[in-house]
Amino acid sequence: MDGPQAVHDSSRGRVNGSSSFQRIWDSLLAIRASTLPVQVVLRIHLTPATLPCLPEFLAQVRDTFLDDDRFSVNLRPVERRGGPNDESIEVLPWAERAKAVKALESALRSDPTAHEEPGHMDVCCAARPNSFVSEPTAALRSARWRSTIRRTPWDNCCRTA
Template sequence: MGEIADTSRRGDAAFQEELSSALTDQTLHLILLPTEQCNFRCTYCYEDFAIGRMERETVEALKLLLNRRFADLQRLDIAWFGGEPLLAQAIVEEISAHVMTSVADRPEFQYQGDMTTNGYLLDVPTAEKLAGLGVTIYQISLDGPESVHDTTRVRSNGGASFQRIWQNLLAIRDSRLPVRILLRIHLTPENLPSMPEFLRQVRDTFLGDSRFSVSLKPVERMGGPNDETLEVLSKQARAEAVGQLEAVVRAGVPASRTPSGPDVCYAARPNSLVIRANGRIAKCTVALSDPSNDIGRLASDGTIHIDDARLTPWLRGWANGDWTAVGCPYVGMPRSASPLLQISAGPRRQART
């Protein structure tokens, strides 16, 4: 997420526009975790991999949830997350195919699939198959040149990952696939000296292709097991490094190809949900182990059960026009808990989810 400007600078009109987008019953944003297992063990990862592959009951429940909503929706966005979602590629394909079939006779319906993946399994045949099912946007992380990347983005068996990812990216670049790829480049004190040269290589290799873009992201302590020993850039060093390195990336590249983060976090939007591999419902993909992020569950009949007391703090920024709270509702969020309440499948109530 990008830095959040205060309301006085952005203005009430912009806030009201974002509020309308967040509240509409006609849009649904689902972040689906088909598995929470991963073939990587990145040194800064915050996930515990305690949950495995999505079971059949949850897959069917997701289809039923979508069936309940299709008639009232004009737009559906599905973001695939994990773990590594391509370890459960069959589930990604099954649900995506269900969406495509369900809206095939609605040319006005807007459907977009995207995926956060480490890129190790994203070869051209896989990307081609998923593109045919509406999954065309990817975020893939790199930690610098091979010698640095392979010390932090380590495979679960201890092996290297850079060359396989790089070759997949080159193959996609050389294809005509209708995809967009955001290369998320992580910044750490260790890799910073190698970044100018590496970013020039990334720029010259990929950014001549309009399907590719770059985002710079300093690594942070996010609650992972290595947080105590993880070295991160200070706030000042972060700002200086990003400013200098963005100039390297931007050289000769259109500004739209070096995107900044959105002002409003998906977790603040009432019409956005995270559905985990075990059917539990969350709002944020970072705070997966925080009880305040466990706001309900998906039932086998496709209805959802939500704890309103846990949901409300995620939405608090809309009530008082607080750009900071809608930019990252997890920061400064009050905690509370109450028994789970069932939400009916009616279109108006369902749209809160």
Template structure:
């Protein structure tokens, strides 16, 4: 048995199943950043907001890429990220409308659209229209009750954000759109004492509706400008804290209320790519400023210039059977390889026609 109590056979079966999902050619996961600007300035944020709205050539490239791949696909997942993706809602709508049109002739392709958003702009008209474009899953973060949330999830102008986000969540609950909402609840030493009561409120307000679920995530130091001043929950305390708070979420309900942390990160999956607003192709939505996270470029004609030398370290966990590398390939990423900026143009495109 391994450290988690799984038998060798269970471990092997899980690994093979995850590998099969990750390398299948008939599945494509694209994480699109329609803008890298944001209307929030969360105190633990790692982004630098240096890149604005997705340019026309990149929008065109995304459309053509999807057209090129559709004939071989059975599963297409588009994840919208940012920045705050709803600041560039016209980009989201343009690409999504194109996808819906292309899929009209391909009913055999299963399509899912999801969005990571701060929720501030996710009012009822937005939910309704985006749902019609196939975007029906959302991840929205909360940092605790209003007095805590408004200190850490701050608008760019300095005002709090809790009231508007909570109001939008209530409107989704009271509406009938077929959407799922994952409430990502951040944990810090400052908010943990208030979390049992707050999670009970979330449970009683939202979790009787099967469209809502919760994931509990301790805040991490991810390279932001405030990392040195941040207080985070220590590793030795996390298991007990998480167990106590999970029990609050689950009281009176079933396990579907609580989403587990995935065993394998999307960045470890060969069939998952991130396309930034400037057309740079990467793997990880956290390590945006890491040169090793720039593995290629999207062309306007929909072809991808991907360098295997830059891609390979992100996939190393499959060769080593290392679940730690699979769960977060950015952690411990080898640094003895040239970055995209150091490679000559002739080195790009080893997998050029994707």
């Protein structure tokens, strides 16, 4: 999710013009009302433009979902990963990311003055239980394909020998 409904739908509207936010939110409410043994990680995307509206939105997420142990939140700065529109994507500067995430995490706590639990550590996104790493096909392993990949600091955290 990118933030409250107006923010989310401005970047992720559905083809038929209806609200993708509302569909997601209604599905989350249905899961919360169920007794399904699931784990839901709400990934909230961070950009410079969305930061101002996120504290209020995260408080709404907290009050609506986080009293249910099946729900958690993952705050993720948006990345440039290559592609034709890459340069048009507004991203948080690396130097500001940790500070922004830390500030927003306080909105997720019912007591904003409480500190984060000791031992918290951010890990590679592919190490999260809802992420998968797959082996590329022979065509994708070609030198031509590899040369088009833009490396980021996260790339090395998932590599194996």
